[in-house]
Amino acid sequence: GQNIDQPTEMTATEGAIVQINCTYQTSGFNGLFWYQQHAGEAPTFLSYNVLDGLEEKGRFSSFLSRSKGYSYLLLKELQMKDSASYLCAVSNSNYQLIWGAGTKLIIKP
Amino acid sequence: IAGITQAPTSQILAAGRRMTLRCTQDMRHNAMYWYRQDLGLGLRLIHYSNTAGTTGKGEVPDGYSVSRANTDDFPLTLASAVPSQTSVYFCASSVTSGGTDTQYFGPGTRLTVL
Numbered sequence: 001g002q003n004i005d006q007p008t009e010m011t012a013t014e015g016a017i018v019q020i021n022c023t024y025q026t027s028g029f030n031g032l033f034w035y036q037q038h039a040g041e042a043p044t045f046l047s048y049n050v051l052d053g054l055e056e057k058g059r060f061s062s063f064l065s066r067s068k069g070y071s072y073l074l075l076k077e078l079q080m081k082d083s084a085s086y087l088c089a090v091s092n093s094n095y096q097l098i099w100g101a102g103t104k105l106i107i108k109p
Numbered sequence: 110i111a112g113i114t115q116a117p118t119s120q121i122l123a124a125g126r127r128m129t130l131r132c133t134q135d136m137r138h139n140a141m142y143w144y145r146q147d148l149g150l151g152l153r154l155i156h157y158s159n160t161a162g163t164t165g166k167g168e169v170p171d172g173y174s175v176s177r178a179n180t181d182d183f184p185l186t187l188a189s190a191v192p193s194q195t196s197v198y199f200c201a202s203s204v205t206s207g208g209t210d211t212q213y214f215g216p217g218t219r220l221t222v223l
Contacts, residue, residue, distance in 0.1 A: 004151060031209050042199060042214035043152070050209065087151070095208025096167070099151030 002026045004100035011106045020073045020103045028093020034073045035087040083107045113215035121221045130185045132200030140206035141183040145196040159206040190222045
């Protein structure tokens with residue numbers, strides 16, 4: 001079967017750094033997405049990785065290792081507004097997105 | 110309108126009733142999708158449309174139907190609602206259906222079936 005695993009919940013302190021991991025087993029791979037979803041709102045796009053390595057975009061970075069079936073999202077200089085769920089999704093061989101259940105990130109002052 | 114809109118925002122429905130969730134986008138995207146999101150589970154694809162006039166089944170299509178008469182609109186119909194269809198429903202669109210394009214989501218419809 002196809003599976004995306006992420007931690008259910010994480011807690012971090014304002015101003016700190018947090019890393020959210022995602023491991024996947026899918027039928028084929030055509031890229032990995034990270035989305036942010038605030039409570040009661042729609043998911044919004046954060047990043048896309050298709051090649052191995054680190055993609056940096058401001059305070060957010062995303063890393064991919066295709067051989068390990070592994071990605072992480074790194075959030076720096078955490079702000080209270082970063083409290084949200086972070087969704088990992090993989091585009092499989094049929095170009096359909098397979099979604100993880102999401103990681104709820106709680107930021108404490 | 111800008112982006113994707115969904116209606117209604119929320120709805121309480123009696124079991125057995127028919128319901129259509131509306132979705133409209135003004136970005137001229139070719140591909141559109143319907144997902145449901147349930148607590149503890151990832152987004153699950155119900156139906157999709159690669160382009161106007163075509164539709165396909167996703168992971169959980171049973172009990173749902175869709176149509177794509179034009180580029181902008183992609184309604185989702187529950188022919189006879191059941192309590193297990195209680196969920197938050199998101200419509201999304203992307204430029205193409207290639208699976209590497211960013212999907213943009215509507216605000217969602219919260220549906221409760223009693």
